[in-house]
Amino acid sequence: xxxxxRPPAAVSGxxxxxxxxxxxxxRGRAERDRLLAPxxxxxxxxxxxxxxxxxxxxxxxxxxxxxxQDPAARPYxxxxxxxxPELYLRDGVFDADRALALLSAWSDTxxxxxxxPLVRLAADMSWAGPLVAPDFVDDLVGYEAAATRWLAARPxxxxxxxxxxxxxxxxxxxxxRVHPKVxxxxxxxxxxxxxxxxxxx
Numbered sequence: 001x002x003x004x005x006r007p008p009a010a011v012s013g014x015x016x017x018x019x020x021x022x023x024x025x026x027r028g029r030a031e032r033d034r035l036l037a038p039x040x041x042x043x044x045x046x047x048x049x050x051x052x053x054x055x056x057x058x059x060x061x062x063x064x065x066x067x068x069q070d071p072a073a074r075p076y077x078x079x080x081x082x083x084x085p086e087l088y089l090r091d092g093v094f095d096a097d098r099a100l101a102l103l104s105a106w107s108d109t110x111x112x113x114x115x116x117p118l119v120r121l122a123a124d125m126s127w128a129g130p131l132v133a134p135d136f137v138d139d140l141v142g143y144e145a146a147a148t149r150w151l152a153a154r155p156x157x158x159x160x161x162x163x164x165x166x167x168x169x170x171x172x173x174x175x176x177r178v179h180p181k182v183x184x185x186x187x188x189x190x191x192x193x194x195x196x197x198x199x200x201x
Contacts, residue, residue, distance in 0.1 A: 010038075014183055020158065021158045033065045040120065047117065050079070051106065118155065148180065
């Protein structure tokens with residue numbers, strides 16, 4: 001058996017350490033794939049546990065993208081765990097507490113072995129674009145703040161991805177404020193004052 005290499009988790013050359021939460025801002029699917037695929041492919045090649053929270057119906061597509069961008073990852077593409085927007089939505093309504101509870105149940109199982117594996121979590125937030133309204137943005141910002149604290153308490157390297165073609169400044173500005181690290185156009189912005197919000201349930 002060929003030993004898998006274990007590169008550190010990174011997005012566009014920016015390290016994402018276990019416990020970190022990076023917000024990635026991009027434009028269009030092509031840029032998303034360019035940023036997302038190496039993060040997941042490197043993890044799969046290393047034997048990390050990888051979870052993608054995807055936009056609706058893109059599970060097969062992202063596996064094809066992984067295989068195309070990094071052929072070495074093709075044998076491991078089916079190891080990628082994928083959940084759709086139903087993780088966030090209950091009867092079409094955003095439920096942040098339920099989403100974090102489901103993530104906690106998943107991570108508790110994945111991290112149970114001793115020693116636990118390295119874990120990578122990527123969340124494509126495109127599903128939320130059509131829902132943007134003042135009250136929803138407040139709920140989404142609260143969720144992201146809680147997710148920052150959730151990740152900080154676990155050895156999970158996390159990234160969320162927001163498409164600037166779907167999210168305007170009314171959503172992006174408050175979202176940026178609750179992320180410790182933001183990646184835009186290949187540049188990383190550190191935000192040491194990011195508020196992690198309350199402890200997720």
